[in-house]
Amino acid sequence: MNNAGVIGTLSGPSYWASRADYDNVLSVNLYGVAMVTNAFLPLVFKANGRVINTSSICGRFGFANAAYCVSKFGVEALSDTLRFVTLE
Numbered sequence: 001m002n003n004a005g006v007i008g009t010l011s012g013p014s015y016w017a018s019r020a021d022y023d024n025v026l027s028v029n030l031y032g033v034a035m036v037t038n039a040f041l042p043l044v045f046k047a048n049g050r051v052i053n054t055s056s057i058c059g060r061f062g063f064a065n066a067a068y069c070v071s072k073f074g075v076e077a078l079s080d081t082l083r084f085v086t087l088e
Contacts, residue, residue: 002033002075003054007068014066022067029071034078041085053079 008025037051044051058064059072 001052001054002036004028004032005056007065017067022070025065025067026071026074029068030074030078033075037078037082051079051082053082055079 006025006028008021033053037053041051043049053075055075056068056072058069059076062069062073
């Protein structure tokens with residue numbers, strides 16, 4: 001069960017966001033989910049388990065902090081691609 005989420009410090013228009021603002025949010029919300037999933041995926045398959053990723057409504061509709069929405073759209077994409085993963 002992945003449930004990572006930080007909103008970040010930026011509020012306001014997306015053009016105010018710096019690279020550091022995006023890096024901070026993406027490192028937890030997207031990269032954290034991806035790296036933890038990759039680390040445990042062999043064990044999940046071995047146990048016939050499941051990966052559960054929680055995201056946000058901002059992963060479907062971009063109406064809040066831009067960096068947060070980008071990270072949650074990424075979690076949605078990661079979850080979509082995991083549906084097709086098999087270990088050979």
